[in-house]
């Protein structure tokens with residue numbers, strides 16, 4: 540099959556943090572040591588080769604960058620210090636931007652100024668909404684539901700979830716179209732798509748593939764951030780009326796227990812990841828793109844301001860509760876609007892989808908007795 544070459548691909552990838560790959564002489568050492576490349580799929584070497592020669596089409600159709608969990612073992616053993624782990628990371632950022640049809644992902648990845656301005660504008664919008672439309676501020680006791688009635692906040696949550704979910708799904712569809720352009724499509728092998736749904740669910744909920752990497756602590760931290768985030772999302776979008784009340788329940792009540800889990804998992808996971816990025820001791824933390832910082836810092840601030848709302852309510856401080864609630868939303872909403880569809884966050888969705896599609900490709904190839912386009916371990 541002919542490969543169309545894009546001479547500008549390498550310089551384009553620099554915007555996404557790709558290292559200089561001139562040093563790479565395609566020895567394949569990185570592929571040999573990669574714990575996730577064990578079933579005959581030559582990554583990261585093959586993907587790096589695509590990048591070197593400007594094979595944009597191959598890169599866009601490939602799922603390999605998503606099969607990498609960035610353990611850094613290839614980077615540690617590369618004889619030319621070409622940093623293949625970071626190259627895979629840069630390719631994931633590039634793919635996120637390319638799947639996004641609005642073009643905003645590309646804009647935010649390429650320009651710190653645009654990303655920070657977008658975050659600032661959404662934040663200012665949230666503050667302006669509260670300044671104009673908040674309910675009465677009861678000051679002799681805490682009445683958060685009077686200040687911010689749940690009947691107002693809940694529809695806002697749902698609209699946000701629908702818009703962001705729609706954007707994410709449309710981008711996932713573009714990923715599917717690219718990755719499965721050489722088949723099999725869902726209409727060709729519907730049973731295969733159905734049978735492999737378990738792969739999608741398993742990898743989304745557990746990121747179990749990460750456990751194949753030597754250092755298990757990365758999986759633990761990733762799992763904490765993922766479950767903390769999912770817990771808080773479920774509480775705020777699906778169970779807001781149960782979660783946002785003016786009642787203080789006993790400590791053993793599930794509402795408090797679940798909320799504390801979300802806070803602790805996010806606060807711990809984000810703090811550990813941020814400390815790692817400040818220290819730069821592990822290969823996976825040496826390079827940090829603005830989107831990496833923004834994602835972790837906003838998640839941490841969202842969880843800390845969320846627990847502060849709870850603390851102020853608990854110790855009966857009305858005004859700090861209301862102000863902290865506004866600050867909390869002025870951080871959480873821009874994080875959701877900018878990070879979920881356009882920046883670092885979508886990897887939580889693309890990675891399990893990639894496992895799913897890769898397994899479908901592998902099984903289809905197996906049944907037709909031909910090499911897989913890309914491969915993955917059986918579910």
Ligand code: SF4
Pocket residue numbers: 562563564565566567568569570584587616617618619620621622623
């Ligand atoms: S990135 Fe390093 S280990 Fe991998 S093929 Fe290139 S030179 Fe070899």
Ligand code: SF4
Pocket residue numbers: 569572573574575576582583606607608609610611612613614623624627
């Ligand atoms: S970072 Fe780890 S998982 Fe990713 S390609 Fe390198 S060795 Fe494989």
